[in-house]
Amino acid sequence: MERHLLVVKAPDGAEIGSFAEEVKRLAEEHGLKAELHRCVGLTVDAVIIYNNGIVLIRRKNEPFKDHYALPGGFVEYGETVEQAVVREAREETGLNVRPIKLVGVYSKPNRDPRGHTVTVAFLCIGEGELKAGDDAREVFVFPVDEALKLPLAFDHGKILHDALELR
Known part of the structure; x- marks a missing residue:
């Protein structure tokens, strides 16, 4: 499990993704580069x-x-x-x-x-x-x-x- 500052979860508690992943997806959608850094x-x-x-x-x-x-x-x-x-x-x-x-x-x-x-x-x-x-x-x-x-x-x-x- 990677550590992210903000994790998105469904009402039943299932993990949907992270804020970082969503930002990366949006950046790529608009032709921008976003780097996702893992945290220790x-x-x-x-x-x-x-x-x-x-x-x-x-x-x-x-x-x-x-x-x-x-x-x-x-x-x-x-x-x-x-x-x-x-x-x-x-x-x-x-x-x-x-x-x-x-x-x-x-x-x-x-x-x-x-x-x-x-x-x-x-x-x-x-x-x-x-x-x-x-x-x-x-x-x-x-x-x-x-x-x-x-x-x-x-x-x-x-x-x-x-x-x-x-x-």
């Missing part, structure tokens, strides 16, 4: 240390529905990646997190089946009461050695491994 999605992921373990969610939605994953999501317009990781972690786990270290930037074009996303991953300390919310069906704290053995969504296994090497 920017996301954040949090490796949260909490109660001597690692916080993982079970995803509520596709892709990877019902798989374990790191808490995270898309950066909103006007938001820094640091603000986004704090917001996403709170929405999905109920925890207040403090990013303590940048784990890395992960940019393989096929890391997300929805399209090309680049994630900025942070090692964080979590405080507060654990409670699943937003895109998380459930939230868990796993001992580090168990978390490393779980099959995780996206490239979260690599991110977790990289984060634990920094610790």
Whole structure:
């Protein structure tokens, strides 16, 4: 799925097309040239240390529905990646997190089946009461050695491994 700023949908929710595609069609109809540029999605992921373990969610939605994953999501317009990781972690786990270290930037074009996303991953300390919310069906704290053995969504296994090497 390509990301567009505006997608046109029918009343039943079926995707008809995008504003960008319609502009391109109109331009060509009038002998003009219009270029359609694809957008890369920017996301954040949090490796949260909490109660001597690692916080993982079970995803509520596709892709990877019902798989374990790191808490995270898309950066909103006007938001820094640091603000986004704090917001996403709170929405999905109920925890207040403090990013303590940048784990890395992960940019393989096929890391997300929805399209090309680049994630900025942070090692964080979590405080507060654990409670699943937003895109998380459930939230868990796993001992580090168990978390490393779980099959995780996206490239979260690599991110977790990289984060634990920094610790």
